Every structure is written in C-alpha cells, then in structure tokens.
Amino acid sequence: xxxxxxxxxxxxxxxxxxxxxxxxxxxxxxxxxxxxxxxxxxxxxxxxxxxxxxxxxxxxxxxxxxxxxxxxxxxxxxxxxxxxxxxxxxxxxxxxxxxxxxxxxxxxxxxxxxxxxxxxxxxxxxxxxxxxxxxxxxxxxxxxxxxxxxxxxxxxxxxxxxxxxxxxxxxxxxxxxxxxxxxxxxxxxxxxxxxxxxxxxxxxxxxxxxxxxxxxxxxxxxxxxxxxxxxxxxxxxxxxxxxxxxxxxxxxxxxxxxxxxxxxxxxxxxxxxxxxxxxxxxxxxxxxxxxxxxxxxxxxxxxxxxxxxxxxxxxxxxxxxxxxxxxxxxxxxxxxxxxxxxxxxxxxxxxxxxxxxxxxxxxxxxxxxxxxxxxxxxxxxxxxxxxxxxxxxxxxxxxxxxxxxxxxxxxxxxxxxxxxxxxxxxxxxxxxxxxxxxxxxxxxxxxxxxxxxxxxxxxxxxxxxx
Numbered sequence: 110x111x112x113x114x115x116x117x118x119x120x121x122x123x124x125x126x127x128x129x130x131x132x133x134x135x136x137x138x139x140x141x142x143x144x145x146x147x148x149x150x151x152x153x154x155x156x157x158x159x160x161x162x163x164x165x166x167x168x169x170x171x172x173x174x175x176x177x178x179x180x181x182x183x184x185x186x187x188x189x190x191x192x193x194x195x196x197x198x199x200x201x202x203x204x205x206x207x208x209x210x211x212x213x214x215x216x217x218x219x220x221x222x223x224x225x226x227x228x229x230x231x232x233x234x235x236x237x238x239x240x241x242x243x244x245x246x247x248x249x250x251x252x253x254x255x256x257x258x259x260x261x262x263x264x265x266x267x268x269x270x271x272x273x274x275x276x277x278x279x280x281x282x283x284x285x286x287x288x289x290x291x292x293x294x295x296x297x298x299x300x301x302x303x304x305x306x307x308x309x310x311x312x313x314x315x316x317x318x319x320x321x322x323x324x325x326x327x328x329x330x331x332x333x334x335x336x337x338x339x340x341x342x343x344x345x346x347x348x349x350x351x352x353x354x355x356x357x358x359x360x361x362x363x364x365x366x367x368x369x370x371x372x373x374x375x376x377x378x379x380x381x382x383x384x385x386x387x388x389x390x391x392x393x394x395x396x397x398x399x400x401x402x403x404x405x406x407x408x409x410x411x412x413x414x415x416x417x418x419x420x421x422x423x424x425x426x427x428x429x430x431x432x433x434x435x436x437x438x439x440x441x442x443x444x445x446x447x448x449x450x451x452x453x454x455x456x457x458x459x460x461x462x463x464x465x466x467x468x469x470x471x472x473x474x475x476x477x478x479x480x481x482x483x484x485x486x487x488x489x490x491x492x493x494x495x496x497x498x499x500x501x502x503x504x505x506x507x508x509x510x511x512x513x514x515x516x517x518x519x520x521x522x523x524x525x526x527x528x529x530x531x532x533x534x535x536x537x538x539x540x541x542x543x544x545x546x547x548x549x550x551x552x553x554x555x556x557x558x559x560x561x562x563x564x565x566x567x568x569x570x571x572x573x574x575x
Contacts, residue, residue, distance in 0.1 A: 112309075124140065127140055141364060145265035145266055149231070168261075174247050191245075205227065234429075245399055273391060274357065290364075298364075302363075303559075306356060306555075306556070306559055307555040308352030309570070311559050313568065315517060319341060320342045323335075327497065330510055332502065334514065335498060337522070379472040382450075400420075400421045400424065404420065405417055415447045419440065428575075429575055434492055437486050437495075482499065
C-alpha cells in the first residue's frame with residue numbers, strides 16, 4: 110500500500126475520520142499507533158518484527174543513557190544503541206554487497222563465501238537515522254527520553270516510515286500531547302497531498318517510461334537524446350521524491366502532526382552547498398548534525414574541512430545503496446563541495462559578484478548541469494553504463510544513432526524551465542500559497558488531471574528502494 114494507491118487514500122480517510130470523533134489524546138495516539146502497525150504490516154508482517162525490535166532496543170538504550178550517572182556508561186549505552194541500529198542496517202542492506210567485494214578482492218569462488226537471500230525491511234535506512242538522532246539528542250541533553258508508548262508512535266509513524274522525511278524526535282514527540290484535527294490542518298494536508306500526487310503521478314510516472322527506455326537502450330541514441338534523457342531524469346527524481354515528501358507531510362498534517370520540510374526548489378541553487386540546503390533537507394541536516402560536525406566540521410582548518418566533506422558525502426552515497434555507482438555519486442558531490450569551498454576563498458568569486466544577476470544565472474545553470482551529470486551514476490545499473498552515457502554527452506555521437514523526443518517529455522522540460530524562471534522572479538502564486546483565492550481552483554485542476562490521466566501502471570517511488 111503506497112501513497113499513490115486508492116487503498117491508501119481510503120485508509121487515510123478512515124484514519125482521519127475516526128480521529129475527528131475522538132476527544133481523548135490517548136485514544137488519538139492509540140489510533141495513530143494501530144494505523145501505523147497496520148500500514149507497515151500490509152507490506153510484510155515479518156518485517157514489522159524487525160522494526161518493533163529496533164524500536165524497543167533504541168528506547169531501552171535511550172533510557173540507559175539518561176539513567177547512567179557516569180559519562181563512560183552514558184557513552185557505552187550510546188555506542189550500544191547506535192551499534193545495534195547500524196548493525197541491523199549493515200546486515201540487511203549491505204551483507205551481500207560486502208560478500209561480493211571480498212570474493213572479488215581475494216579472487217574467491219562464489220561458493221567460498223556465499224551470499225544469502227535477505228528481505229530488506231522497508232524504510233530501514235530512514236528509520237535507522239531517526240533512531241540514531243534520538244539517541245544522540247538524549248546523550249547530548251537536547252531532549253529527555255520519552256515514554257515507550259510515545260517513542261513507538263514516533264518510530265512507526267506511517268507517513269514517514271518508508272521514505273522519510275527524517276523527522277527528529279525532539280520536534281515530533283512534543284506534538285503528541287496536542288494532536289488536533291482542525292480545518293486549517295485539513296486544508297494544508299489536502300493541499301500538500303494533491304501537489305505531491307500531481308508531481309508523482311502526472312509528471313514523474315509519465316516521463317519515467319522515457320527515462321527507463323533510454324537507460325535500457327542507451328547505446329542506440331545520439332548525443333541530443335542523451336542530454337534530453339539525463340535532464341529529464343533530473344526532473345523525474347525531483348518530482349518523484351519531492352512529490353512523495355509533500356504527500357507524507359500532507360498526510361501528517363491531516364492527522365495533526367507537523368513534519369519538517371524536505372525540499373525548497375533545489376534546482377534554483379547557486380552552488381552545490383546551497384543545493385544540499387534545498388534538496389532532501391532533513392537528510393542534509395542529519396548529516397551536518399550527526400556526522401559532519403562531530404568529525405570536526407570546519408573548526409580544524411580548511412584541509413580538515415575538505416576531508417570531512419569528502420567522508421560524509423561518500424557515506425551519504427553509500428547510505429543510498431549498496432553499489433559503487435552510489436559511492437561514486439557521493440564522492441563526486443563531496444568533490445564539488447570542496448571545489449565550491451575553494452571558489453568561495455578565491456578572488457574570482459569577488460570579481461564575479463560585481464555582476465550579481467548574470468553571475469547568479471550562470472551559477473544556477475552550472476550547478477544544475479553538474480548535479481544532472483552526477484544523477485547518471487545514481488540512475489545507472491553499473492559504472493560501465495555511467496561512463497558510456499557520459500562519453501556520449503561530450504563526444505557528440507550522432508551519425509548512425511537515433512534521436513528520440515516525446516512531445517510530453519519536451520513539454521515537461523519547457524514547463525519546468527518556465528516554472529523555475531517564475532520562481533526565480535519571486536512570483537508568489539507559483540508555490541500555491543494557502544491564502545491565495547485561486548489556490549483551491551488550481552488544486553482541483555491538478556487533481557482532475559491526475560484522475561483523468563492516471564497511468565495504467567504506477568512506477569514505484571525512487572527512494573522506496575533505499
């Protein structure tokens with residue numbers, strides 16, 4: 110049961126309708142918990158056991174951290190809790206990857222170290238990070254450990270359990286004592302859900318066919334088609350994941366819970382650092398607070414900062430998937446962040462800022478193209494495919510190759526460019542503000558387009574695999 114299925118819409122309407130009649134906060138929390146258990150068990154009840162065990166172990170570790178009076182015992186409890194969560198993540202998601210690498214490194218037969226069939230728990234990458242942030246926040250004293258009942262709701266909260274956003278317990282748990290279903294929250298939730306549904310179903314899923322076919326047959330297409338396909342994938346992954354995040358935040362609003370924003374027009378970024386402040390913002394904040402700063406951040410000089418940037422982005426790539434394509438994708442982003450740091454220190458930057466508008470436009474184009482090329486590694490099945498596609502981008506292979514451009518794909522590219530230009534000009538109605546009288550009409554039109562042009566087959570969410 111994913112967000113784009115009719116079953117999910119019926120499920121959410123049932124949960125919200127029931128909560129509208131409940132006056133007691135305890136009953137509302139019980140409803141959320143039971144709904145979350147049902148939602149996750151709908152995929153595979155066996156995976157629910159792993160999640161519940163992670164919740165219990167994390168809560169016990171948090172309690173031990175709080176009760177320990179000696180710093181050394183606090184640290185041991187923290188290491189144990191974080192270790193259990195990371196251990197589960199490494200086993201379920203990366204065990205077979207490591208086995209393959211060991212066999213390849215030592216030239217062993219597959220029978221020497223066997224891989225095993227592992228069903229990866231849905232959302233394990235996301236809820237592992239959420240549980241680690243809870244333990245670290247308790248250890249730092251940023252929050253007190255909560256009751257098991259409240260933490261279980263936080264751990265299983267169904268709108269964010271599969272693919273985020275990576276909500277923080279320090280923001281989430283206090284809201285459980287003031288859950289309320291209001292007209293304003295219902296409208297905000299409906300608005301965000303419809304926008305997300307439109308981005309995912311009408312845009313991302315319809316252009317996914319073009320992207321999928323290109324990547325499956327990239328050898329036959331020319332340079333122009335290759336550029337078009339990689340640009341379209343940048344649009345697809347944004348609409349797919351931003352659409353999911355918008356729907357997740359919208360459903361949480363319907364229930365009366367405020368979840369942190371996850372996207373803020375990332376393709377308008379002037380540099381790669383700003384891109385990561387706009388793209389998957391909850392992950393970026395998590396990496397900064399729980400990896401980059403603990404490693405030393407920028408406090409120990411420029412060289413150490415560059416090393417830290419490369420480390421955290423490489424780990425970010427590895428977090429996304431057990432493949433060298435993801436690792437290289439992360440390393441490239443780390444290298445771009447280092448290059449951006451050097452640019453900020455250079456005299457060239459000071460000179461370019463004398464032409465702010467032109468410099469801003471050029472910066473946005475360079476940033477978008479750089480991110481788009483990196484997305485090739487994110488989408489490709491292996492490194493060979495990635496490098497072959499990049500070669501075709503710059504070697505201008507046209508003779509004997511096919512040019513392919515679907516009208517809807519071209520429309521999406523032009524519409525995306527137009528939309529971002531209007532956003533750059535600070536046109537307010539682009540974001541469909543709540544207080545705008547035209548917003549309800551536009552939302553109805555978006556919903557109508559989704560219903561009328563609903564695809565025969567829905568594409569799985571891109572980040573569902575993580």
